[in-house]
Amino acid sequence: MQTLFLTLVLGLIAILQAQANPDLYKNVLGRWYLKAEIADKDVSEKNVEVVGPMTITALEGGNLEAKNTILMNGQCQEVKLVLEKTHEPRKFTAYGGERHVFIERTHVKDHYILYCEGQLKGQQVRMAKLVGRDSESNEEALEEFRKFVEDTGFNPEKIFIPEQKEACTPEEV
Template sequence: MKALLLAVGLGLITVLQAQDPPASGEDMTAMSGKWYLKAMITDQETSQKKPELVTPMILTVLEGGNLKAETTLLINGQCKEVELILEKTSEPNKYMAYGGNRVVYIKPTEVKDHYILYCEGEIQGKQVQMAKLVGRDPESNEEALENFQEFLRDKGFNQEIFFPKQSDTCPPGTDQEPEA
């Protein structure tokens, strides 16, 4: 379950780095704020369950351009708090996480404030590819979804797209556990 939580959280974090970084001296806080996971897909099934619901990711820009993201996922009736750090690289739109075990590429869609996160790396000893569609608001956007589906076809994905439920908070009556 930890691997899935980390994978989902990683994809959420990277969305804001998809924007061109501000020029030197500009305010980098424009990348901070709420982002919503709208759709996701992976090329392999894992033993982990998909989240029953996700809260918006809160992104904070750290010194040096790295990002800290915080979100909560409801899995098996338990809310799991996820906090991740994404390290920027020297290549535009490429980021590293988990000690270099995961690479994340960010692709803006043709729709304002919507991005595709493409992740490659190892989960549970397998090489896995994932893609996620994220946006600034929780509403679905058909044009952004069409961009996402076109990207998936180009990458050879043929699995079913998962659309997580959104919530601003963990539902009452669920246990909340921090995830390291």
């Protein structure tokens, strides 16, 4: 009887997770602008000057790919990241499981928080990014991000708001 109950509960959890993910996928695919970010350690090797919009696309098996261009030390670079689906809704892994990425909805329409924790260059690192569908600043979304930052133990004074640019092309350099 206990085995049957456990099987039913696990089956129900799997069904609920499967139902939760399609909405997430539908809502997060497309173009996103980085509104603000924070990390608990200095993770940049180089100086990021400008960021372009990020595009999230669906891959086979429920995985996602995030891609954008950045202007770093005067050079345009394309950055790609594959987010591998897990059994938990809104949770993905990256870099062979070394990092966990959580996609959190905000109360502000078309704004999400991407929270990442894991190993980077041999040290434990946590990062959070506020993204939105347009490049305009949104004070309500930024305030919710500040509260998330405080609630997760970051120093809100270290929030970085990057310069936005529609695209970064090598000809500009």
